[in-house]
Amino acid sequence: MLDIQKIRADFPILTQKVNGKPLVYFDNGATTQKPQVVIDAIAKYYQEINANIHRGVHTLSQLATDAYEESRKKIQNHINAKFAHEVLFTSGTTHGINAVTNGFASILKPGDEILVSALEHHSNIVPWQMLCERTGAILRVIPMNTDGELIMAEYDKLLSDKTKVVTVNHISNALGTINPVKYMIDKAHEVGAAVLIDGAQAVPHLKPDVQELDCDFYVFSGHKLCGPTGTGILYGKEEWLNKLPPYQGGGEMIKEVSFEKTTYAELPHKFEAGTPNIAGGIALGTAVDYMNEVGFENIQQQEKELLEYGTQQLLTIEGLKIYGTAKEKTSVISFNIDGIHPYDIGTIIDKLGIAVRTGHHCAQPIMNFFEIPGTIRASFAFYNTKEEIDSLVAAVKRAQNMLA
Structure with a gap:
């Protein structure tokens, strides 16, 4: 088991605030953060x-x-x-x-x-x-x-x-x-x-x-x-x-x-x-x-738990649909909410300090297959926590209420 707080202390950027809120970084699919040793x-x-x-x-x-x-x-x-x-x-x-x-x-x-x-x-x-x-x-x-x-x-x-x-x-x-x-x-x-x-x-x-x-x-x-x-x-x-x-x-x-x-x-x-x-x-x-040194078995276990928890919690949001439900998948959740453009959700939750990716993710043929303009993508790394996922869920619900 990983000591997540010890791991997080290796990454200086994770302690900062964005728009006055603690940074929740869920754009790891775009780039991961860097430990102090790097x-x-x-x-x-x-x-x-x-x-x-x-x-x-x-x-x-x-x-x-x-x-x-x-x-x-x-x-x-x-x-x-x-x-x-x-x-x-x-x-x-x-x-x-x-x-x-x-x-x-x-x-x-x-x-x-x-x-x-x-x-x-x-x-x-x-x-x-x-x-x-x-x-x-x-x-x-x-x-x-x-x-x-x-x-x-x-x-x-x-x-x-x-x-x-x-x-x-x-x-x-x-x-x-x-x-x-x-x-x-x-x-x-x-x-x-x-x-x-x-x-x-x-x-x-x-x-x-x-x-x-x-x-x-x-x-x-x-x-x-x-x-x-x-x-x-x-x-x-x-x-x-x-x-x-x-x-x-x-x-x-x-x-x-x-x-x-x-x-x-x-x-x-x-x-x-x-x-x-x-x-x-x-x-x-x-x-x-x-x-x-962190260990890829440890990384996989942590990210598996984050994926399962994140999927479970996000699906409590009314009108939310997840794209990508393969039997074998890693810690990425791409989703949309009925009637709301993904960019609008992403913009609002950014004001709450939460970084996700919105759009077609340089994979337009996938979006064309699903007949959607894009998705909100939350991509988790081993240094993320379930508490951060709770913050994401609360922020998405808040954005949904604002945009409804």
Whole structure:
């Protein structure tokens, strides 16, 4: 069991007031808050070892390089990658997906098919659409049901020898659905397709084991994992990373350069052009350490209780409907109240110090499926409490009375 008050003391922002009320932060699906150790790690880099990496023989450069590469190893161990050079630093999930789609532009041909799920964030839709426009490949959509679950029977039918890529999120940002990604990966590999898993919403809640999953690519953002913004990871199997061309050209990613020809560096540097977010990369390793110290079993237990309690309490509100009732889901509750626009609820409860997300959550196809403009999304983290959920319920009831 977690000592929640002790955990909350690790996060400076949770003690502040918003609009004169104690902050209740339920927008963890957008970004998680940062523990003091992560904030300190950023400050320490700039105060003590600020230097560029991989390039200098001087002491500070070597210290910075060691700290950055140590973070890469931490993340390798965290996701159980086979090699450290399969772990690439990016600016976030979007960067990772675009790096992969750019690489597949040299592989796909007209008539090839890419399967994407109906539950995707725009970041895992638009880059693939752009790739199809460039290559003549065809985008196919794995459908969902009214519970917010992907229909596996339809997925099985869509798979064929034309399928070259399957891309799906591990957990839906809009509904909290946990997708059966292991099954989907195994079935995709039966037809020879590569699989990219968008783990942006999964990594705050679970430890992905990329070797057990056997995915070809796994991408996530550091800021969803109590780490800094502007950081992320693209994991790729060595064979695929060697096969794909680099996403960007510049310093660091080269072996030799002449005006006649350039040869590329070995992994991981081939995909890490230019000076990276060094402080962010180091602090991401600190965030991973912190989350593992808390313990993902403890995190899952706490968030399961919050999801169950939050669902029970919110459903006491007359006219409230929850979207996303999958059998397997994480601590996200997307809901609306009859006759009231979600934006209006969100605006009023913000005045009471409660932060939720309103709108389509960069998942417009999901909202179109349900024929709604958007939802109110309360996304819980392990540092949230049942008392905060009580505050949310009271605030929503107050807003409902004001808007009725």
